[in-house]
Structure formats: structure tokens, C-alpha cells
Amino acid sequence: MSVGDDIPDFPATGVETIAAAARWAGEHFATVPAVVDGDLRWTFREYIDRAESIAAGLVAIGVQNGDRVGIWAPNSADFAATVLGIQLAGAALVPLNTRFTVTETGDICARASVRAVFTVDGFLGRPYADEFAAHRQERPEILADGASIITFDGTGEDSIELLIARGTDEHRREVDARVASLRPEDTGIVLFTSGTTGRPKGIRLGHGQLLRAYWQWGGILGLEASDRVLLSNPFFHAFGLLVGLLAALVRGTTVYPLAVFNSADALRIIEAERITFYPAPPTVFQTMLQDPALESTDTSSLRIAVTGATSIPPSLIRAMHDVLGIERVFSPYGLTEATGVATLTRFGDSVETIAQTAGRPVPGVEVVILRPDESQADAGEIGEICVRGYNTLVSYLDDDTPLTDERGWMHTGDLGTFDEAGNLRVTGRLKDMFIVGGFNVYPAEVEAVLSSQPGVSAVAVVGIPDERLGEVGAAFIIPKTGASVDEAELVASAGERLANYKRPRRYFFVDAFPVNASGKVLKHELVASVTAAPAAG
Known part of the structure; x- marks a missing residue:
């Protein structure tokens, strides 16, 4: 068994949903710093209290069990709290990409039948709330009748503070009842695929499988309650939402949301806040390594990084170790349709293994390479990567048809091969060949x-x-x-x-x-x- 695979079960009996895990974290890590966003600093107790208040507000405006609620906004403390508030209210989160046009956003809201949308008055020069409201006037069908648009940064009738003020003790009791009735198989998040080859598809991901996946993930990485994670990966994407927020929630890790990556800002926060964990794509680390400010910045607090791409230059991994001082660098493989989790390198792997492979399957997940005739490929032979496990028990939005074949394999459309040590190497897409x-x-x-x-x-x-x-x-x-x-x-x-x-x-x-x-x-x-x-x- 590889280092980091012997991970104990979740430490709290009966905690099987993200909502229940949020309440557990609020008690277990009560005084541990949870979120730092500029001058705002929440402990875990304050973080979960904020989420509970948002949940009560959602109940007050008519959000029901099983409804879907969207967030179209950049990373922030309130984004993080609202993710949990939606799930505490018994609803499912639909993250909306801030790079989408308002037409694309409206299309997803209509397809997901969202009951409310959280957004911002402005971000990077775009008036998101006004854009969305105007689009709703043109296409009323993008939101159900009576559905609300709520702003994180507004001060008017649509502000999050007024939403919270609507929550009463009765609404909080209803939140209690909904959390108690949630099941592991209930949908916690609807993630839309990126749509490189066609229209994005919504994937329903369950509370239980997400909780299991990212509790394990944090264990393999070695995350601890004393860790501090910088999150410039957007929360609308699985990397920021799950590798970042969810893993941090269950492991008691402090999160530092960054709305837009900027090398100077990232380096400043790393030094000032003694950041220990940074999950980010290779381009982020390449940019930081080329920034002249790095020479005068202390990055010695960094000890864990997760980065991923089909292929990473070994020189980058060496520089992350030698220049940035990162002790543990991990490279993963996953896909939205499988909760973002399939394989991961392990602590102690060589630079070449981390750079050129995506490691071995995580516990509870099988990964094979299949030939076109469905037979299993030999080591070193390229074929289609197929995944099977608790993480593949998903379905498309409003369609209960399984995404797996009759043997339980999810065909990823990705090509790869296993080396003699059992490490997965992704070689491309079937359609890219x-x-x-x-x-x-x-x-x-x-x-x-x-x-x-x-x-x-x-x-x-x-x-x-x-x-x-x-x-x-x-x-x-x-x-x-x-x-x-x-x-x-x-x-x-x-x-x-x-x-x-x-x-x-x-x-x-x-x-x-x-x-x-x-x-x-x-x-x-x-x-x-x-x-x-x-x-x-």
C-alpha cells in the first residue's frame, strides 16, 4: 500500500453529508481560523454560523428541499459560506462560471431550474447583477417565478444581509429538519462539464461520495488543521470548490480566497500569512517562479502543492521543490463525472513520476486501460482510461441513466497507459488523437x-x-x-x-x-x- 493510503474513516459517526460535516467542523474546529478574506477573519464557528444564517434566509424566501441554487461570483468568504448555506437548506449548489456570458449563464440556470442566484454588483468591470436582471427581463424562463437574485456586495433589497435578516427561529428549525433528513445519495452539487466539444452537461454529485472523496484526498496530501491554503482556483470549478473548499472544511484548514490570480498578490499573501498549501495549475507556479518579486519573498512556509496537466516539465517540479521550497508536490487525474477524483501521486514519488504521470488510483477507486475490444491493455500499452468506484455512481441532470457500462466502468474518453510501477500516464483525448x-x-x-x-x-x-x-x-x-x-x-x-x-x-x-x-x-x-x-x- 502506498504512503498516505491508510486513511482512517471520517472521525464522526453518522456524518454522511456535507451539511452534517459542516456542523461537525463548526464544533470540532470551533476556534480554528476558517476563512481569511482581506480584513475579514472567521473562525470555524463563525464560518458555520454565517452558513446557517444564509440557510435560514434561503428557507425564508421559499427554497425547498432538493431545489437548486446558483452562484455566479468570484471567490470570496461569502461565496464559501453560501456553498454550505445552500446545502444546509437541503438544496444543491450550481456553480456558474464567471467567464460565461450572461446568455450562457441564463441557459444553465434554465436547464437546472435554479430557485435563486447569488452574484455580485460588479467584478472585473462587468455589472453581473444588472446583466443578469436585464437578461431575465428578456428571457423570464431562465428563472422560476418568484426566484431571487441576491448580491454579495450590494446594499439594496437584494443584498445577502437582507436575505439573512429574513431568517427566523422557525426557519432555523426547518434547516435542522432538512439537515437531519439529508441522505448521502442526495445531490449536493451540480457541476457542469466545460463543453470543449459541445453543450455543457450537468453532473449530479452526491453528498456522501463527495465527502468520502475529499476526506481521503486531504489524508493523502497530509492536510492538518494548522495548514493554510491559498485558493486562487475559482470556486465555480471542481479544483477550487472541492480540492480547495471541501477538503479544507473537513480537515480544519484555513482558506484564503483570492478572486483573481496575480503573482504579486499571491507571493505577498504566501509570505504574510505563512501559506502552507497551494493547489494551482502549472502556469501559476511558472508565473511565480518568473516574478522578480520572488527573490525578496519568503516562501519557506509552503509545504504542499497540487498541480496538474497532461504533462508537466520535470524542471518545474524541481523548481517548486528547490526554489519555492515545497516539500510535497502532487499530480492528480480526475474528471467531473467522477467527483474529480481517480488517481494521485504520493509523497515520496520521484520528480519524474510527479511530472510525467498522475500516480496511482485512490482508495475505493479502480482504474484500468481498455482496448477498443474492451479487453484490458498491457503495461505500457495505450488505450482508453476507464474508472469504476463509489465516485462514478452519478448521473446527468434530470436523467437517472447511469454513466457507466454494464460492468460498472465509466469510459472517460481519455487515452493513457500504466507504467510498470502502476502509475497512470495520460496521453491525450480519443478525439485529440x-x-x-x-x-x-x-x-x-x-x-x-x-x-x-x-x-x-x-x-x-x-x-x-x-x-x-x-x-x-x-x-x-x-x-x-x-x-x-x-x-x-x-x-x-x-x-x-x-x-x-x-x-x-x-x-x-x-x-x-x-x-x-x-x-x-x-x-x-x-x-x-x-x-x-x-x-x-
Whole structure:
């Protein structure tokens, strides 16, 4: 058994829902700092009291057991408290991406039949509340009759403070009854997939499976009540909401919400607050490592980081250890349809294992590689990643059809392979794979080679049409800030480490990739940029 896998069960008997876990945390960690947001500092008791007040307010405005409530806002203390308030009221949270247009947001609200929406008057120059209210006037069907729009930062009749003021002792007793009646299989969160290939789909995730997953996750990472976590990952995404808020709740960890990542702000908070845990994508750590302010910033408090991508340059993991001083760096694999959890590296794994794989399955979850004929692939053989366990017992919004096959396997659409040590290596998407002269090419393998070159910040490889071979590879390169990247060196590196058919035939140097609202690269747009202007380069 790998280090960190021998995790005791949740310490409180009968705590099987997030709502019950919130109340347990409010008592068990009562005086421990829970949330720090600028000058605001809540203990766990104050944090849960705020959530209870929000829950009573939701009951007062007519939110019922099983209803859905949306949040369309940046990270904040009240966002965190409202997540718990929604679940204490017996409702399910629907996080709404702040990068969505109001039309996209309204579409999801209509499909999820949300009973209330929390938002803000303004964020990054956009008047969210006004936008949403105006859109509702044009399309009344996006919210049910009588549904409320509530602002975190407003002072008028729609403010969260007035919502809280509506809650009475009777409403609080109703909250008690709803918490007592919640079951582990009841929906706690509806997360919408990012929609890289089509319309986003809502996934219903249960209280019990989420609680189990992130209690285990925190145990593998070694989170303790003395830890302090910086959360710049948005709470509308599983990374910020679950790896951040939920794991912190059950482990008694103090959270520091950051509405927008800025390297200078992040470094300042890390030093001033002695941050110990930072879950963030590789680009965040790359940006911090290139920030001139790092030389005069003390980051020695950092001890845990979670970062993830199909392939991470080993040099980045080494720099996180050696320059930022992070003792434990973890790399995961998961998907929304499986509560965001499947595999994770472990403390003590080598730099290469952390950089090039996503580790081993977490307890209670099976992961296999299947061939097209459904037989199990050998070690080192690429096939489709399939997942089975408590975390895959989910369904789409308003559709009880299981997302698993008759054997219980969830087919992820991702390609991967296991090495001899049992570590999962993700090699790409089934739909991303392209065929060069009859040979399959998996973009992640090529991206890993090119991203290891000095001066390269990020790489995206796609297949583009070719008259002779059908398709060939094209590599899009984002250089590091202030660095120059020599195409000849990239070609030489690919020539040394990749078979001829895998080597990109064309290279494009760009400032950024087209991404969707969750930050995933839209590879079809990269292909289109080449096919629309084949002579560009």
C-alpha cells in the first residue's frame, strides 16, 4: 500500500453529508481560523454560523428541499459560506462560471431550474447583477417565478444581509429538519462539464461520495488543521470548490480566497500569512517562479502543492521543490463525472513520476486501460482510461441513466497507459488523437517532449490535414516571458526523442491559446487557424 493510503474513516459517526460535516467542523474546529478574506477573519464557528444564517434566509424566501441554487461570483468568504448555506437548506449548489456570458449563464440556470442566484454588483468591470436582471427581463424562463437574485456586495433589497435578516427561529428549525433528513445519495452539487466539444452537461454529485472523496484526498496530501491554503482556483470549478473548499472544511484548514490570480498578490499573501498549501495549475507556479518579486519573498512556509496537466516539465517540479521550497508536490487525474477524483501521486514519488504521470488510483477507486475490444491493455500499452468506484455512481441532470457500462466502468474518453510501477500516464483525448500515414499520434506525448525545452512555457499539438499523409502534427508554442525559443532546437529535440511520424511538421509561436470558460485549450480552433490560413506560421 502506498504512503498516505491508510486513511482512517471520517472521525464522526453518522456524518454522511456535507451539511452534517459542516456542523461537525463548526464544533470540532470551533476556534480554528476558517476563512481569511482581506480584513475579514472567521473562525470555524463563525464560518458555520454565517452558513446557517444564509440557510435560514434561503428557507425564508421559499427554497425547498432538493431545489437548486446558483452562484455566479468570484471567490470570496461569502461565496464559501453560501456553498454550505445552500446545502444546509437541503438544496444543491450550481456553480456558474464567471467567464460565461450572461446568455450562457441564463441557459444553465434554465436547464437546472435554479430557485435563486447569488452574484455580485460588479467584478472585473462587468455589472453581473444588472446583466443578469436585464437578461431575465428578456428571457423570464431562465428563472422560476418568484426566484431571487441576491448580491454579495450590494446594499439594496437584494443584498445577502437582507436575505439573512429574513431568517427566523422557525426557519432555523426547518434547516435542522432538512439537515437531519439529508441522505448521502442526495445531490449536493451540480457541476457542469466545460463543453470543449459541445453543450455543457450537468453532473449530479452526491453528498456522501463527495465527502468520502475529499476526506481521503486531504489524508493523502497530509492536510492538518494548522495548514493554510491559498485558493486562487475559482470556486465555480471542481479544483477550487472541492480540492480547495471541501477538503479544507473537513480537515480544519484555513482558506484564503483570492478572486483573481496575480503573482504579486499571491507571493505577498504566501509570505504574510505563512501559506502552507497551494493547489494551482502549472502556469501559476511558472508565473511565480518568473516574478522578480520572488527573490525578496519568503516562501519557506509552503509545504504542499497540487498541480496538474497532461504533462508537466520535470524542471518545474524541481523548481517548486528547490526554489519555492515545497516539500510535497502532487499530480492528480480526475474528471467531473467522477467527483474529480481517480488517481494521485504520493509523497515520496520521484520528480519524474510527479511530472510525467498522475500516480496511482485512490482508495475505493479502480482504474484500468481498455482496448477498443474492451479487453484490458498491457503495461505500457495505450488505450482508453476507464474508472469504476463509489465516485462514478452519478448521473446527468434530470436523467437517472447511469454513466457507466454494464460492468460498472465509466469510459472517460481519455487515452493513457500504466507504467510498470502502476502509475497512470495520460496521453491525450480519443478525439485529440490524429493519424499520420496510418500511425496513431497522441498529442500529450509530443507536448511532453517540447515542453521540456528551455524557454517554453506551454505547448499544444494538433493534427492538421496533409495531402500525402492524411494528417501531420502542428505545434503551437507559448514562450516564457522574456525568453526566445529557437525552432531549430525544438526540431532537433523532437528528432532525438520521437519517431519520425510523431514529429511536428509545423511550428507556430503564439502569445496565448484559445480556451473555453474553464481554461481548457480549444484545439479545434488551433486547427482552424491553420487550415484557414495555411501559409501562416
